[in-house]
Each structure stands twice: as structure tokens, then as C-alpha cells.
Amino acid sequence: MSDNKLIDGKAIAAKVLDRTRDKVKQINDATGAAPCLATVLVGDDPASATYVKMKGKRCEAVGMKSLRIEMKVETTTEELLDQMKQLADDKNVHGILLQHPVPPQVDERAAFEAIPPVKDVDGVTATGLGYMWLGLPGYGSCTPAGIMTLLHEYNVPLKGMEAVVIGRSPILGKPMAAMLLNEHCTVTICHSRTRDLPDVVRRADLVVAAVGRPCFVEGDWIAEGAVVIDAGYNPGNVGDVDFDAALPRARLITPVPGGVGPMTIATLIDQTADAAAKQLGVSLEG
Numbered sequence: 073m074s075d076n077k078l079i080d081g082k083a084i085a086a087k088v089l090d091r092t093r094d095k096v097k098q099i100n101d102a103t104g105a106a107p108c109l110a111t112v113l114v115g116d117d118p119a120s121a122t123y124v125k126m127k128g129k130r131c132e133a134v135g136m137k138s139l140r141i142e143m144k145v146e147t148t149t150e151e152l153l154d155q156m157k158q159l160a161d162d163k164n165v166h167g168i169l170l171q172h173p174v175p176p177q178v179d180e181r182a183a184f185e186a187i188p189p190v191k192d193v194d195g196v197t198a199t200g201l202g203y204m205w206l207g208l209p210g211y212g213s214c215t216p217a218g219i220m221t222l223l224h225e226y227n228v229p230l231k232g233m234e235a236v237v238i239g240r241s242p243i244l245g246k247p248m249a250a251m252l253l254n255e256h257c258t259v260t261i262c263h264s265r266t267r268d269l270p271d272v273v274r275r276a277d278l279v280v281a282a283v284g285r286p287c288f289v290e291g292d293w294i295a296e297g298a299v300v301i302d303a304g305y306n307p308g309n310v311g312d313v314d315f316d317a318a319l320p321r322a323r324l325i326t327p328v329p330g331g332v333g334p335m336t337i338a339t340l341i342d343q344t345a346d347a348a349a350k351q352l353g354v355s356l357e358g
């Protein structure tokens with residue numbers, strides 16, 4: 073296997089977190105306070121519980137605080153909104169993450185919108201998404217923002233590239249397309265009604281798969297020399313791209329695990345440090 077084709081998300085995430093540790097120290101030196109990320113988990117989905125625990129651990133590893141709120145599976149929208157309001161008003165909380173998905177009786181959009189934009193470190197509010205499309209400063213959705221960091225770290229020349237994003241969810245496909253467009257890619261967004269998907273993907277210099285179906289993207293859909301980003305994470309540690317079949321054609325490719333996944337949490341933690349600096353009036357150096 074050609075190791076020099078692999079995008080090492082673990083190594084880049086570690087680099088991001090080193091920078092975050094330094095930001096946390098600067099904030100602490102200036103104010104005596106530590107940035108704090110509040111995570112809200114509704115229900116008992118084991119995968120979501122694991123993600124939330126990982127986020128708390130990573131916060132602590134860089135000297136940040138984490139506040140974990142766990143709510144029962146029968147939680148109503150009103151109860152969740154009350155909780156979100158408390159966190160919105162809490163001056164010691166600088167970032168809020170509502171773990172997706174919430175149980176079906178809860179209005180997830182209303183709960184997201186209860187996060188004030190200054191604390192929207194996962195870029196989930198309509199305001200955050202709007203800022204992203206307009207290319208204004210804000211906090212990008214963490215998975216696509218982490219992917220952008222990978223592309224920059226590997227010096228992928230985005231300007232003018234033909235980028236195909238498969239998936240249009242509000243947390244992944246749509247913000248991904250916005251970020252690539254803001255960096256001058258020519259972007260095509262595909263979804264379940266796209267006609268001739270393999271042919272559309274074959275046009276791409278850069279493919280981002282965000283579908284949620286194991287090995288969905290086949291090797292012969294990948295143009296010779298394309299950059300392949302697999303955001304998928306399916307049971308059994310399998311991505312949305314048939315990795316073995318895509319590898320020989322790709323110029324660069326993210327493995328699953330160890331590609332996009334580690335970047336999501338690192339980006340979340342880093343954006344929380346930035347949000348804390350802003351709320352506490354600290355201008356970060358370096």
C-alpha cells in the first residue's frame with residue numbers, strides 16, 4: 073500500500089490540539105478561567121454516549137473544562153429548551169454541543185436554535201450556517217471544517233478544482249459544499265435523487281463522501297489522481313468509500329478510521345477555545 077497517499081487525520085488532529093493547548097494556556101494566564109464546553113446528550117444511544125465521553129476527555133487533555141448534561145430518553149422539547157437556555161445564560165460555559173440525533177419527539181431544530189451564535193461551536197444554528205455560506209467569520213460545522221484543515225495541511229490546490237460532495241445534510245454535505253465554494257472550488261452537491269451518480273463523481277478532482285452507506289462509492293467512480301475524502305463512519309469501522317478499490321486511483325485518500333473522524337473532535341475543541349477567547353476578551357497570539 074502506498075502510505076504517501078494516506079491522509080493522516082490522527083497526526084493532524086494531534087497538531088490542532090497542540091495549538092489548542094497553547095490557546096487554553098493563554099486564556100488561563102490572562103483571565104484565570106478555563107474554556108468550558110457543555111455537551112448535551114438526550115437518550116441512551118450507546119454510540120452517542122461514547123462520542124460525548126470522548127469529547128469530554130479531549131477537553132480535559134488540553135486543560136479545558138467539560139460539562140456533561142445527560143437527559144432521559146422521554147425528554148420533551150420544552151424540557152430540552154429549558155436546559156439549553158440555562159447553558160446559554162451560563163457565563164462559565166463558552167461552547168454548547170447538542171449531540172445529534174435527539175429522540176423523535178424532540179424538535180431538534182428548535183433546540184439547536186436555542187444556542188447563541190457566540191457559543192455555537194459546532195456551527196449548527198441557522199445563523200452559523202448563514203455565516204458559513206456568506207464566508208463570514210464564525211464557527212464551521214466541525215466535520216467539514218476539520219476536512220478543510222486536512223485539505224490545507226496536505227496543500228491540496230482547491231482553487232478551480234472540480235469538487236463533488238455526496239450528501240446534503242445540514243451538518244455535513246451542505247456546509248462542506250459552502251466551505252469548498254468559499255475556497256473557489258466548482259462544487260456539485262449530490263444526493264439520493266441525483267441521476268447518473270457514478271458519472272458525476274468521475275468528473276471530480278476532489279470527492280467528499282458523506283452518505284452513511286458502507287463502501288457506497290466504488291473504485292471505478294474515482295478519476296485517476298483524484299483526492300478522496302471519506303466522511304462516512306458505519307458500523308464495523310467502515311467508511312462510505314470502497315477504500316481498497318479507490319486507493320490505486322486516488323492521489324490522496326482518508327482512511328477509516330484515522331482520517332476524518334479524529335478531526336471532528338479536534339475542531340470542536342479548538343473552536344471552543346476560540347469562542348472562550350472571544351467571550352473573555354482575550355486576543356490570542358500565534
Ligand code: NAP
Pocket residue numbers: 215238239240241242243244245262263264265266269282283284285303304305306312332333336337
Ligand atoms: P444523513 O443526514 O443521513 O445524510 C446522508 C446524505 O446522503 C443525504 O443527503 C442523502 O440524500 C444522501 N444519500 C443517501 N443515499 C444516497 C444515494 N443512494 N445516492 C446519493 N446520495 C445518497 O447523514 P450525515 O449525518 O450527513 O452523515 C453521513 C455520514 O458521515 C455517515 O456515515 C455518518 O456516520 C458520517 N459522519 C461522520 C462524522 C465524523 O466525525 N467522522 C460526523 C458526522 C457524520 P437525501 O438528502 O436525498 O436523502
